[in-house]
Amino acid sequence: MIASRLFLFLFLSLLVCFSLLSVPALSQTGGELRFCLRSEPKTFDPLLVDDDSSLSIRYLTGGVLARVNRHTQDLEPELAESWKVSKDGKVITFKLRHNVAFSDGSQFSTEDVAFTMKRLMDPALHSSTGDAFRSGSGAVTTKIIAADQISIMFPAPIAGVERLFDQVAIMSAHSPKKEGAVLGPFMVADYKAGSTLLLRRNPNYWKKDSQGRRLPYLDSIRLYIQPNRDVEMLRFKRGELDLINVIDSDYFDRLAASSPGLPHNAGASLDSDFMWFNQAASAPIPEYKRAWFRSTNFRRAVSEAINRDDLSRVVFNSHAQPAVGPVSPANKFWFDSRLKPDPYRPDFAMQRLQTDGFHLQNGVLFDKSGNAVEFSIVTNAGSKPRERMAVMVQEDLGKIGMKVNVVTLDFPSLIERISQKFNYEAAMLGFRNVDLDPNGQMNIWLSSAENHAWNPQQKSPETAWEAEIDRLMQAQASAADPKKRKENFDRVQEIVAEQAPLIYLVNPNALSAVSTAVEGADPGILSPQTFWNADRLKLNATTRASR
Amino acid sequence: MNVARKVALILVLVVCAMSLTANWLAPAGYAKQFRDAPGATPSHQHLLGTDEIGRDRFARVLYGTRISLLLAPAAALVSTVLAALIGGLAGYLGGTWLRLARGFTDLFLSLPWLFLLITVRALLPLNVSPLLSVLITFLILGLLGWAASARVLSSSADALRNSDFVLQARASGLYGPRLFLVHVLPNLKPVLYAQFWISIPVFILSEANLGILGLGVAEPLPSWGSLLRELEGMVSFREEPWRLVPLLLLIVVMTSFQMLLSNEEVPA
Numbered sequence: 001m002i003a004s005r006l007f008l009f010l011f012l013s014l015l016v017c018f019s020l021l022s023v024p025a026l027s028q029t030g031g032e033l034r035f036c037l038r039s040e041p042k043t044f045d046p047l048l049v050d051d052d053s054s055l056s057i058r059y060l061t062g063g064v065l066a067r068v069n070r071h072t073q074d075l076e077p078e079l080a081e082s083w084k085v086s087k088d089g090k091v092i093t094f095k096l097r098h099n100v101a102f103s104d105g106s107q108f109s110t111e112d113v114a115f116t117m118k119r120l121m122d123p124a125l126h127s128s129t130g131d132a133f134r135s136g137s138g139a140v141t142t143k144i145i146a147a148d149q150i151s152i153m154f155p156a157p158i159a160g161v162e163r164l165f166d167q168v169a170i171m172s173a174h175s176p177k178k179e180g181a182v183l184g185p186f187m188v189a190d191y192k193a194g195s196t197l198l199l200r201r202n203p204n205y206w207k208k209d210s211q212g213r214r215l216p217y218l219d220s221i222r223l224y225i226q227p228n229r230d231v232e233m234l235r236f237k238r239g240e241l242d243l244i245n246v247i248d249s250d251y252f253d254r255l256a257a258s259s260p261g262l263p264h265n266a267g268a269s270l271d272s273d274f275m276w277f278n279q280a281a282s283a284p285i286p287e288y289k290r291a292w293f294r295s296t297n298f299r300r301a302v303s304e305a306i307n308r309d310d311l312s313r314v315v316f317n318s319h320a321q322p323a324v325g326p327v328s329p330a331n332k333f334w335f336d337s338r339l340k341p342d343p344y345r346p347d348f349a350m351q352r353l354q355t356d357g358f359h360l361q362n363g364v365l366f367d368k369s370g371n372a373v374e375f376s377i378v379t380n381a382g383s384k385p386r387e388r389m390a391v392m393v394q395e396d397l398g399k400i401g402m403k404v405n406v407v408t409l410d411f412p413s414l415i416e417r418i419s420q421k422f423n424y425e426a427a428m429l430g431f432r433n434v435d436l437d438p439n440g441q442m443n444i445w446l447s448s449a450e451n452h453a454w455n456p457q458q459k460s461p462e463t464a465w466e467a468e469i470d471r472l473m474q475a476q477a478s479a480a481d482p483k484k485r486k487e488n489f490d491r492v493q494e495i496v497a498e499q500a501p502l503i504y505l506v507n508p509n510a511l512s513a514v515s516t517a518v519e520g521a522d523p524g525i526l527s528p529q530t531f532w533n534a535d536r537l538k539l540n541a542t543t544r545a546s547r
Numbered sequence: 548m549n550v551a552r553k554v555a556l557i558l559v560l561v562v563c564a565m566s567l568t569a570n571w572l573a574p575a576g577y578a579k580q581f582r583d584a585p586g587a588t589p590s591h592q593h594l595l596g597t598d599e600i601g602r603d604r605f606a607r608v609l610y611g612t613r614i615s616l617l618l619a620p621a622a623a624l625v626s627t628v629l630a631a632l633i634g635g636l637a638g639y640l641g642g643t644w645l646r647l648a649r650g651f652t653d654l655f656l657s658l659p660w661l662f663l664l665i666t667v668r669a670l671l672p673l674n675v676s677p678l679l680s681v682l683i684t685f686l687i688l689g690l691l692g693w694a695a696s697a698r699v700l701s702s703s704a705d706a707l708r709n710s711d712f713v714l715q716a717r718a719s720g721l722y723g724p725r726l727f728l729v730h731v732l733p734n735l736k737p738v739l740y741a742q743f744w745i746s747i748p749v750f751i752l753s754e755a756n757l758g759i760l761g762l763g764v765a766e767p768l769p770s771w772g773s774l775l776r777e778l779e780g781m782v783s784f785r786e787e788p789w790r791l792v793p794l795l796l797l798i799v800v801m802t803s804f805q806m807l808l809s810n811e812e813v814p815a
Contacts, residue, residue, distance in 0.1 A: 376675075391767055405675060
């Protein structure tokens with residue numbers, strides 16, 4: 001009797017212990033993370049992503065073969081255990097991870113990778129992600145080598161091809177849920193257009209932590225669609241939001257003053273602000289002005305007459321670094337550390353101008369034909385930092401006798417002027433860089449490219465240095481050896497610094513804000529700055545209890 | 548004139564006088580950037596502190612007031628003259644002319660004026676000096692802002708056309724432009740004055756709207772619009788109340804205009 005009671009007691013005790021232990025396994029207790037998207041996501045199709053909000057959703061829901069670690073900037077295995085690129089750079093072979101399932105329970109296989117690549121490269125899809133894989137004439141093909149191995153063949157070599165797979169979320173070939181079946185840590189559970197998007201944890205997510213606990217820790221992520229940054233900041237301060245992915249320097253300082261510890265400054269970002277002069281042959285500008293803009297001395301003089309330290313300090317409250325070129329120092333591998341930003345030296349600038357026949361007369365700069373130096377800088381209305389920079393550049397250049405008119409235009413008008421009609425003299429804009437690899441800048445540096453801002457779509461390079469940049473960019477794009485690629489791209493950066501076709505001004509810092517309620521956050525410079533490790537984030541017990 | 552109107556008149560005169568003497572009251576000028584003191588709090592050197600790039604806010608308020616107060620009446624004059632020509636003449640002529648003018652006015656009023664302004668602004672040449680950009684901005688406002696006044700004037704002129712004294716004048720053999728100039732136009736004056744005064748605050752606010760969009764007066768020239776832009780994103784008014792000065796000035800001047808206007812509206 002006693003033995004049976006003892007047995008019953010032991011049995012019940014074990015049952016209680018087991019059930020207590022098994023609770024976390026059945027449901028996670030990381031809580032619900034809340035933050036804002038600043039616009040409506042345009043698509044949930046991971047292969048058609050082209051906007052920031054959709055990009056965030058793809059990052060949180062999509063499973064990729066390899067992922068760039070946002071902290072170390074190294075490429076790390078995800079759904080692929082390993083990969084190998086052929087010597088000629090035309091074939092990449094992935095060995096896939098075993099026992100991985102989509103959120104709907106269907107098994108992940110090489111067929112899914114083949115299906116995704118086929119769909120991605122379908123010209124009818126018009127996928128910008130797919131465009132990065134188009135290396136030459138001919139189709140991209142796949143070949144299933146074994147149950148867990150697949151090769152992807154390209155018509156021409158693509159340098160750094162493996163890093164491009166960071167952007168390719170694998171889709172299920174067979175699931176009826178289509179893009180609803182995902183391999184990432186979260187899946188879309190509910191969407192109210194213009195209001196909220198709810199992501200729930202993917203119960204089949206393959207990753208586990210060091211204790212063998214299945215990730216993600218969070219139960220869900222609630223995304224509010226909120227374009228107004230004031231409202232976003234207000235809600236963050238009230239504790240209704242847990243993070244703000246990107247904030248500007250004004251908000252950053254205000255937050256730092258009221259709640260130190262919440263804002264994070266990860267240092268110089270990959271983004272840059274710059275200005276350039278219109279050198280296009282078809283531009284409807286006077287010939288003498290075109291001659292100024294095509295003069296290296298003129299451009300370099302302008303560059304040297306701009307006080308970048310003041311721009312960083314005054315406009316960005318010191319949350320920016322003077323920029324040197326197309327690659328930010330934040331890009332650890334590709335940045336050419338031998339380059340330094342042009343120091344502020346208006347006297348040197350004047351000397352350069354004098355070698356081109358410019359001269360000062362009663363504080364006004366004239367060219368050798370007697371034309372007063374006056375031009376306009378267009379920039380987009382609504383961007384306060386850029387407008388402020390333009391006004392400061394206006395004053396800096398006024399000190400060497402240049403009269404600058406600052407014109408702010410609504411964005412569509414501005415784009416029409418700089419990319420179609422070429423009816424402008426100088427422009428100031430920014431470049432939001434999400435790609436570490438220089439291949440992402442091919443459409444800027446090739447003289448035939450549409451985004452070759454100062455003189456686009458040239459049939460053949462109009463200057464020797466542009467021809468040299470063309471050659472170096474193509475050489476780096478086709479070289480398999482990273483060291484060789486770096487040498488070539490370093491030279492491109494040096495030519496850009498020497499010729500100043502784009503006058504780089506500042507690299508703003510990556511500023512973000514994360515609530516103390518979030519555990520495991522480690523904001524970085526690469527997008528998404530605050531939730532790049534979303535599968536390992538969780539909320540503290542107090543916040544979880546209060547929600 | 549009652550006390551409130553007297554106070555309004557004094558306020559408007561004081562503001563106008565201060566803006567016209569800006570050169571003496573704020574010798575720092577509106578464009579000079581004190582880069583070592585961006586966003587400074589008020590001091591004896593900068594009475595209203597400095598803006599985000601270190602420009603003296605007091606100087607900018609005075610110069611901005613000068614620009615907005617001088618050019619808004621000019622734009623109002625342009626729009627009132629246009630309204631008198633289109634609305635007044637159509638009302639006087641009546642019949643098909645009146646229907647055509649009203650249709651055209653309705654069409655003009657139905658246009659999204661803000662987008663129209665943005666479009667017209669974008670079509671202008673880029674390389675214009677800030678001063679010219681101010682003139683252009685207010686000229687555009689004047690040229691596009693006639694429709695509402697024209698509607699009122701056409702109705703008034705239509706009523707006058709059928710009035711006894713005009714019929715009597717016609718019966719006496721007075722026709723055409725002479726009848727319009729001698730009998731109709733003088734009787735439209737109270738309406739014209741009212742429309743002129745009403746238009747001034749409308750244009751000041753329109754320029755402020757354009758300024759908030761960054762499309763108003765070109766930098767570094769200040770205007771009330773560009774000064775009001777500084778209030779964007781301001782979370783706490785208690786911390787920097789001096790930044791509200793442009794807004795308070797706008798409210799004071801607009802209220803004063805309205806009070807003075809109510810005096811003008813009373814028919815003689």
